[in-house]
Amino acid sequence: MSHPLIVTERRILPKLLDSLLTIIAWVGFIWLIYHGVVTVLHAQSEGGDPLSLTLGTVIFYLLIALANSLLLILWAKYNQRRFRTERRIRPQELPHGQLAIQFGLTQETLEQLNQSQIVVVSYNNDGTALEVSFKREQDVISKW
Known part of the structure; x- marks a missing residue:
């Protein structure tokens, strides 16, 4: 869409906050990647098996992702049951x-x-x- 329906002026503070949070997220992501690579290389240099270390971490992350998925599905099913019937009364139209x-x-x-x-x-x-x-x-x- 080249032309939005509603055009609003964004102030400098929300733009700066969005930019700051984005930078923090990217720095955290890069640090996690760097930390993982360094850990694997360090384990390999000591003669350990880096695959077992990495496999354990991946399994742990998959278990967390599975738990999050189950919570999300349970929340969605709960909301489907909760909002099955419309409880709100529609307001009268203005003349x-x-x-x-x-x-x-x-x-x-x-x-x-x-x-x-x-x-x-x-x-x-x-x-x-x-x-x-x-x-x-x-x-x-x-x-x-």
């Missing part, structure tokens, strides 16, 4: 007049919104609609 007031639109604009396939709404910082423009689907498809 068109009240909906138009809620969003600060006129009744005619709301009717056009209901009938249009593609609408661009511009809001100010307070959340009040500044401009509503309606586009025909043929016009938009030809521009993309």
Whole structure:
């Protein structure tokens, strides 16, 4: 998708936090790989069997993965049983007049919104609609 439906500005702090966590994860991954290779080479230089050391580690990791898989399956089955029936009550629909007031639109604009396939709404910082423009689907498809 070349154009997202909703475009939001990302602040610098979340970007820095994402980058920092990504770097920490990569450093940890590289350290684990390095530590494993060094351990195998060290065991081989002492005359030990590196295959038995590696096989034990792989079996341990597979047991942990199996336990995690079982927990995930049990959680999914629990949620399937729990949410089998819909317990929430659907809220009543707002009348068109009240909906138009809620969003600060006129009744005619709301009717056009209901009938249009593609609408661009511009809001100010307070959340009040500044401009509503309606586009025909043929016009938009030809521009993309």
